[in-house]
Amino acid sequence: MSGAFRISNAGRLTPARTARFTFDGKAYTGVEGDTLASALLANGVHLVGRSFKYHRPRGFLSAGAEEPNALVEIARDSARKTPNVRATVQELYDGLSAKSQNRWPSLSFDVGAVNDVASPFFSAGFYYKTFMWPKSAWKNLYEPNIRSAAGLGVAPDQPDPDHYSSRFAHCDVLVLGGGAAGLAAALAAAETGVRVIIADEQAEFGGALRFESGARIEGQGGWAWAQGIVAQLKAMGNVRVLSRTTAFGYYAQNFVGLVERVSEHLADPGHDVPRERLWQVRAKRVVLATGAIERHMVFADNDRPGVMLASAARTYLNHYGVAVGRNVGVYTANDSAYGAAIDLKKAGVNVAAIVDLRDNPSGTLIDQARAAGIEIHDGRAVTRVGGKLRVSSMTVQPKNGGGERTIAIDALLMSAGWTPSVHLFSQSRGKVAFNEDKRFVPGTYAQDCVSVGACNGTDGLAASMDEAYAAGTKAAKEAGGKATKVSKPKVDADEIWSRGMLGSAPGAGPDTTVKAFVDFQNDVTAKDIRQAVREGMRSIEHVKRFTTNGMATDQGKTSNMHGLAIAADMLSKPIPEVGLTTFRAPYTPVTFGAIISHARGPLFDPTRRTPMHGWAEKHGAVFEDVGQWKRAWYFPRAGEDMHAAVNRECVTVRKTAGLFDASTLGKIEVVGPDAAKFMELLYTNPWEKLEAGRCRYGIMLREDGFIYDDGVVGRLAADRFHVTTTTGGAARVMNHMEDYLQTEFPHLNVWLTSISEQWAVIAVQGPKSRDIIAPLVEGIDMSDEAMPHMSVREGKICGVPTRLFRMSFTGDRGFEVNVPADYGQAVWEALWAEGQKHGAAAYGTEAMHVLRAEKGYIIVGQDTDGTVTPNDAGLDWAVGKKKADFVGIRGLTRLDLVAKGRKQLVGLRTKDPRVVLEEGAQVVDNPNQPIPMKMIGHVTSSYWSENCGRSIALALIAGGRDRAGETLYVPMPDKVIEVEVTGMVFFDEKGERLNG
Amino acid sequence: MLLIRCPYCEEERPELEFRNAGEAHIARPTDIAAISDDDFEKFFFIRQNPKGIIYERWRHLHGCARFFNAVRDTVSDKFVMTYKAGEPKPSKLPGVSK
Incomplete structure (x- = not known):
């Protein structure tokens, strides 16, 4: 038998198909098709939880999704623990393990229940009033203690192993x-x-x-x-x-x-x-x-286990075959509870009495109840109930006062009507x-x-x-x-029942101090709502927030209308004038898992890998995330830390050569008869006169005159440009170009194609770079005369097509070998083999950063921040002075962009060459001024340069270029660092190594 | 998630495919280098941000990639209509009185 309260021949479940489960460690048996609630009720268990604020013992109010009380933790294993599961919707399965919440040390003896006795101190709004001072105590004392005492279930502390x-x-x-x-x-x-x-x-x-x-x-x-x-x-x-x-x-x-x-x-x-x-x-x-959804009656101690909605009791009987008691009382203000009473009576449960708040109720259901021999006390109210862990009696009184009568019961079914x-x-x-x-x-x-x-x-x-x-x-x-x-x-x-009542019933009257619950989940009583109105709350939105009525996870499914009616009554206003709060999603709680679905862990965001990723992995690269890209950061050899590896890579590039995977660079092909005109409009530089086969460093501005992106552009033919962008800027530069082409310059005959992923890019930089590449190249004369710095040639390398750029992001002789992505790794391996003959190294993004900083080459987004003009960055030479138009031309002449004292990019040398500044550190001109100090700029790039034998840094400093030679200060928590303002080039100032 | 009709694809597609691109019908002056500070301020910085009908640009980024114009009610968040880039501001809006 699956519980003493299971009634044979009632319900729709098959009694033979049993399922075992535990609740708070105790073993029970239920039936397949049960909910946890019906299975516990079948075993006579009503006490399932403790309330949120007062730790009052609680049972099942409902048989559905509106349940505010019966919240339990379901645990499948140590990682699969779900708190606050409504026992009334959790279907039973064999082996289910459930635990009650919000109680210590046990459900029947809970120390926290002292809150119930102390409740006069915890009335509505007490958080707002009691914990106002001292101010610091909120953060350190009140909030942590309230948080640990309040709340319902405990969140799982392990990653969710399930998939959604x-x-x-x-x-x-x-x-x-x-x-x-x-x-x-x-x-x-x-x-x-x-x-x-x-x-x-x-x-x-x-x-x-x-x-x-x-x-x-x-x-x-x-x-x-x-x-x-x-x-x-x-x-x-x-x-x-x-x-x-x-x-x-x-x-x-x-x-x-x-x-x-x-x-x-x-x-x-x-x-x-x-x-x-x-x-x-x-x-x-x-x-x-x-x-x-059926509403409960609002009366004293209406939250005692065993007091529940009439429709719930009827569901447990008619669907699950479970009687919620052996001797039940009914308290109602509408007809529907009669149906429950009649069904229970027919099933052999004693119905002690129906207490109906209405005078002389009539109708088919009432007649049927009478015919079934059920006592009906009309015009009466249940003013309170006896029993603590389970209801034991109800006290009935005429609703306008008079003699009391106490009736013994073990469950009380209530209905105030339907919402x-x-x-x-x-x-x-x-x-x-x-x-x-x-x-x-x-x-x-x-x-x-x-x-x-x-x-x-x-x-x-x-x-x-x-x-x-x-x-x-x-x-x-x-x-x-x-x-x-x-x-x-x-x-x-058919069964027809309507109407009912809203608000509190007699026995929860204004002059009592009893707890007549409106919102079970947040422990809000009728008295709290009245108090909120007395304290000046007029709108239901204020009453709701002051009392927290309807703000629990059940969103007030049973409580909203009662709370509203009580407030309206106090305000002597019609209900619509007090207003109804807005319902918001979700209707019932939704797990994060369902919303996140597959998008977590490695599937949270796409991972982009270059064609040479596998080679880098095999050669021990440490990777860094750059947007969605995985980029090789440095290639440590045995015994090397990052510092040692980066130093070696930097020195090797300048001594012989280095190979660098630059495939992540954004690449856009600008093609068409008007391609040069378009380039003139989108970049600050002049393009019309750039010969095919030559390259130029281009700067792109926004209309406001600030640097948006930069990159080297190669002109492959009169009508074809191979544009490179920063790695992070690829998508937005393409969007920016398309925007102007489609909407401002649609008359231009130009076609834009993103080719970022079509070409793998291998940068070979250093004095030996040409010697490494030349043996593999067909059809390109790589001599300085035929292919000077900043030129581009098309030909073949290792038998596959290449766009070979001679350009440098290190300041040494350098090339960037573009090959179709599918051949990227093969060509890299061939170049690597050639490089080995010369002692070349593979280098990562960290060495790349150091090498470019040694030459004062900026990185857009690191040395600029969206408020830097070409002039600020020392790049005025790249702005075509004779041009009539380009995006940003008018922005550049704005008053504040030509004003004196703008922050300018300069070099900083620490007085102690061994000290490396922190990127982002603030710079001041007088370290002895009172705090807060006036900050005149900040460090944008800072590295140890093994090639220079000292630290180097770039910084944006107000009026920076005029301060050359000045001493400035970088205050740090433990010391102040002295620095000297210098030019931006730290290595090979004359630039002789580009052809070295 | 809203449904937006792309005037080029000629069908309604989910909002996920689109990106908003700011207020519409703000033409870049052809003589931009010569305009006054006030005119540049109006062109670049001043936006309507109306309560009600807004004319704005959208891009069908994950579709045909075209920029187009849309009329949207910022109160109801409903799209009134969409039309191609370069077409004039519609003088009559379907379903909108006044």
Whole structure:
């Protein structure tokens, strides 16, 4: 037997298919198809958690997604621990292990419960008032202590070993909610042939038919009908049926986020299936059939374990075959609780009494209850309940006062009425309207969607299904469906219940100090809401934040309307004037895993590797990340640290030669009759007169006159330029060029092609560079006369095509060998073999940085920061003075760009040559001035230069070039470093080595 | 995620394929080197940032890669229409009164 409270012949589960599980270490047996909640209730367990603030013992309030109390930790292993799982939606599987939260040392004896006694000190807004001073104590004392005492579950401390997936989907009609209304709408739409997706958060479709024993459709029970329709929909090629799938967010233009729990319910999911799947669905039309959520009654100690929603008790009985007690009481303000009482009575559970707040209630259900012999106390209220870890009695009193009577019970079912679930409608930016039944229902629509059934405030099964079927047909037609003969399902028997009450019931009155809970998850009572109004909160938005009502992870699914009604009552205003807070995504909590999906670890961002990456790896390169690229940083030999390796690489390049992988450079081919005109407009330099076969260093500005990018450009032919950009600038330079070509200069006949990944680039730099390359080259005369510095030739190397640039980023004789990417590694290996004959080294990006800094060559983005002009960088020579136009020409003459005292790029030499400055360090001219000191610039590049035998640095300094020879100071935490302002060239100032 | 109609591809594509490129109908002066500081300020720095209808440029970056113009309502975040680069500012907007 799977629990003493399992009732034979009740429910839809198969008792023989048992599943074992543990809760707080104790072993229990449930049945396949149970939720953790129903399985625990079957074993008589009501106490499952402690509340957030007062550590009050808590049980199950609901049987669904709205559950505020029964939050547990589910652990599959040490890494797979999920906190704050609602026991009412977690499906049972064999071996499930659950733990209660927020209690110490045990669930039944929790030290933190002292908060309940001390609660007068913790009233609404107490955080805001109590911890105001001293100011520093908030950070060091209050916040850490509050954080450790508050909160619910504990986040897992290991990486998530599960995998998640994600899908995009499109459909004509998306139906959200798989109750009677949703199924009717989906059926109607599907019959027209359009593409339909229907999703429901439960394991099985049927919604409220799970408990509504009175419903009969098409000659069968409501639940059986629903299962038949689901089977019918699944068999249709144009319908996708998603169970265990929650629509958590409704975004612009009918874009809806769904999360499907693929394997949370499986004992051993294996590694083939994802844990969850994110669906991003774009629908032409959306049908919202999200139902309604029952509200609790607000009275003293209404949070005791065993006190729950009537529909929940009815679900546990009719679906799971579990009685929530043996002697239950009912407290209601509407008819629906009667259905629960009647069903329980029929199943053999004693119903001690129904307490109905209404005077002389009447109707079919009330008559049936009377006929079943259930005592009905109308016009009365439950003013309090007895029992602490489990409800033991209810005290009943006429609602206007009078004699009390205490009735022994072991569970209390309550219903204050039903709140339409307008969450997704509200997320779609639709405006709700407050109707005559005192319900917020969909009012003005903002998107192509429609609400049907209980979420639209429609009462009764027949009316809901009629409305849904019509809406499904209409939505399908609007989405392009063909009209068909309809087969609208016929409702044979119905349960109709509506209305109820909002706010607190008698017994939670203004003059009491009792705890009548409005929001269970955040421990907000009716008194707290009244206090918020007394303390001056007028808008519901303020009341909500002051009390935290509705701000827990359940988003106030059961509490919002009660809180609003109490505030409105205090303010003597109609409810709509106090306002309803906005519902925001997600409807229920969504895991980070589902949102991140595959995009984590190595798949978080693409990794770009050059064609020579494998060679570098084999030769022990240490890599650095440059954007998405992996670049060889340095090539340490045995026993070398980074410093030693970089020094050796730098010295070798200048002594013999070095090979460097420059493939990551951005490369753009600018082609067409107007190519030179286009280049004139996009770069500061003159291009028209550059001969084919020659290169030029180009500077690109933004319209504001600041340096945007730079690079060497080779003119291959009159109508063809091979442009290089910085590694990081490749994409934005291409965008910048396309923008001007398409929108400002569309009259130019030019074609732009990104060729960054078509060409691998091997830089060979150093005195022996020509000797290394020449033996492998065919058809190019590499003599100084035929191929001077800054020229480009096309020919062959190792038998494959090459664009051979003679250029230098080191200041020594140098070449850049461009070859088709597929041949990159082969050509590199051939050059490496030649280089070995001369003692050449491979060098990485660090040595490249040092070598260019020795020559004062800038790196855009390191020595410039988007506020540096060519003049600031000492590159005025690269701006064509005779040009009539180029992008940035007007920006360069702006007042502040020609003003004196601008920061200029200069060299810095430390007085002590061994001291290497920190990049980013601030520079001052007087180290003895009071703090805060006036900073006149900062260090942009700084290295140890083995070739110079000292440290070198570049810095942006206000009026820098006029300060040559001046001593400046770099204050550091432990010392002040003296530096001298110099020119930017530290090595071979005359530039003789370019032809050396 | 918004759907944006590319006037070149002539179909609606998800926002992921596009990049915003700032306000539209700001032509670069042909004699830009000669314009006054005030005119340069208006051309380069001053933008409308309206509450309501905005004319802006978008690029179908991960599609045809063309720049085009769009009319969007900044209050509802809805696209009113899109049109090709170089076409004049539409005088009438579909579905917008006034």
